[in-house]
Amino acid sequence: MIRIVVYILVVLALGFGFSWLADRPGELQIVWQGQLIEMSLTAAATLIVAIVAIVMIAWWLVRTLWTSPHSVRRYFRARKRDRGYQAISTGLIAAGAGNAALARRMSARARGLIRADQEPLIMVLEAQAALIEGKHDDARRMYEQMVADPETRELGLRGLYLEATRAGAHEAARQYAERAAEDAPYLPWAAKAALEYRCQTSAWSDAIHLLDQQRVAGVLTRAEADRLKAVLLTAKAMDQLDGDPAAARDNATSALKLAKDLIPASLTAARAYLREDNLRKAASVLEAAWKLSPHPEIASLYVQARGGDGAVDRLKRAERLEQVKPNNIYSLLIVAEMALEARDFGKARAKAEGAARMQASERMFLLLADIEDAETGDQARIRYWMSQALKAPRDPAWVADGQVSETWLPYSPVSGKLDAFEWKIPYAQLSGPVEEGTVVSGASALAELPPLGQPHQARENKPTPAPEPAKPVAPVSPPAKTAPGTAEPEPFFGGAPDDPGVRDGSKAQDEKTRLNLF
The missing domain is CATH 1.25.40 (Serine Threonine Protein Phosphatase 5, Tetratricopeptide repeat)
Structure with missing residues (x-):
């Protein structure tokens, strides 16, 4: 487009010049070797332009004839190079499709048309063909040749890294990744691999330095x-x-x-x-x-920050957390746990039931079972809360790549990914609870709570009294026979014993004897 505009401008300039000369007629006289040559200015200008054009055309003809051998050689060389690139293209496509034979054939043809030191794609094609054929030693040799060439060093290091990883040579793979990361920190694979290796060896300062290089290089x-x-x-x-x-x-x-x-x-x-x-x-x-x-580890550290605090002081600190983040399940749970330690059962039950109405969880039902055990000792209610804990969704944990860890780790031990751990329910526990009959909600579990049996006093840490010595058992006389038509009295513990070695006639006396022993 620019050349067309320049051509138009030149033509317009010549036309304007000739029109300017035509409007201003005149004569040009030249005396050369005693002869007088007269012509108009327009004719003189036309003659000059024609002479210049003839000279340019003559120069082009001479230059074309002089450089024609080189032009012919360049034409055939370009044609040969195009055929070589076509062979490389066909070979790479064949290698990608897994056709090792065609890839080898195209590699040999490309070597015959293009010099391998001038086109590194030939070595890439040969390395891919060797990998398809399972000749890993040949592939590694090709990659080592690429590393020696500055133009293909990065590709060679990546190939050697992948081969070392495949062979299980982790130390060699680490060295290749470190070398590539030092030379080119902008390579994502090298930076990622080197970062993972430095994290696994706890070289945190080196990992931070490499991360800063990635940021400067624009990788992240x-x-x-x-x-x-x-x-x-x-x-x-x-x-x-x-x-x-x-x-x-x-x-x-x-x-x-x-x-x-x-x-x-x-x-x-x-x-x-x-x-x-x-x-x-x-x-x-x-x-x-x-x-x-809010996180349970934060709450646990906060209430236990001061070692000399009693249960009441820890309860006050838990209530402080509830004030900072009200209407939160973890706030209610930590207050309930600390109230249970402080023997404030009313507050512990109220907070735990409030958490149950917000979200049902295993930890919450186990806490209600502990409260029931400490306050009432009602075994029916304790068993009820324990069964609800088996049916409830599991509690969140630190999870990365399906692996659960008790503590947070900076990288995944499975994949080596940095910042992989998340606080969530483990994948293995998402399928359902331990028992069938999932609890719909904590509110429904509270509504189905069995009534309180016989009242119990709250348990205290008192020494257990020593058992009394067993009293001697008096000889037992055989039971009197019942009159005909009279029902035989049932023993206190139910029907006939399951042990066939116990005689039915003496079952009531055996139960009485067992009670005396205990």
């Missing part, structure tokens, strides 16, 4: 990089918690600045503050985390 977005860096800082702080609480505190607080909702970071920061006897800062961190995302 800012949000993703901040989240993963917070996870790595939390893992580093957890390792430093016992030996260097100050460093653990700094790393955990830095992680919270990047991801405020990261519960393990809040727990680690609070534990570090508690190691430094800074209860106020620990409580502040836990309360902030509780506002964002």
Whole structure:
């Protein structure tokens, strides 16, 4: 398009020039070797333009004739190269389809048309063909040749990494991934593999350095990089918690600045503050985390932060959490548990039943069973709550790739993925409860609660009295025969015994003897 515009502008300029000369007639006189040459300005301009055109055409003809051998060679070389690229294209398609024979044939044809040192795709095709045929040694040799060439180094390292992983040579695979990550941190596979290996060896500082390189290279977005860096800082702080609480505190607080909702970071920061006897800062961190995302581990650490507190003090701290996040199931459960420890059964029952009406769970029904056991001792009610716990949905846990962990881990032990653990119900327990007859809701379970039997006093931690010594048993006389037509008296414990060795005539006396022994 630009060339057309330039051509039009040149033609317009020549036309304008000739019209300008035509409007201004004149004569041009040239004396050359004693001869006078006269012509008009228009004729002179036309002559000059014609001479220039003739010179250009003559120069083009001479140059074409001079360079014709090279042009012919270049034409045939380009044609040969096109045939070679066509062979490479056909071979790669065949390799992708699993046709090793055609891939080998196209590789040999491409080598005959194109030099392998000028086109690295030939080595790629040969490596793919070797992998299809199961010749892994040949494929590794091809990949090593690619590593020696700067243009194909990244492709060769990836091939060697995949081959080492397939063969189970994890240390060799780690070295290939580390080398690729150092040379090219923008490669997602290399950065991911190197990051996983550094996490598995607890090299948290090196992992954070590699993550920063990925962020600079643009592999990760800012949000993703901040989240993963917070996870790595939390893992580093957890390792430093016992030996260097100050460093653990700094790393955990830095992680919270990047991801405020990261519960393990809040727990680690609070534990570090508690190691430094800074209860106020620990409580502040836990309360902030509780506002964002209530979690049972946060509640447990918060109520037990001060070791010298009694049950009543822990109950007050639990009520403080309920004030921070009211109408939450975890708030109600922690208050109920602490009220049970403080022997405040009314409050414990009220909070536990409130949690049951919000959401049924195994932990909640077990807590109601403990309250029933401590307050009334009614075995019927205790068994009822235990059966409801077997039917209720399971409690959430830390889950990653289907694996359940009691504590949070920075990466999955199955896939090595960073930040894989989530607080949720395990997959294996989503299919249903332990027993059939799933509880519809906690409210329905409360409505079906059996009535209280004989009243019991609350249990206290008193020493159990020693059993009395067994009294001697008097000789038993044979029972008197009943008159005809009179029903035989039934023993206290029911009908005839199941043991065929016990005589029916003496069953009532045997029961009386057993009672005397106990």
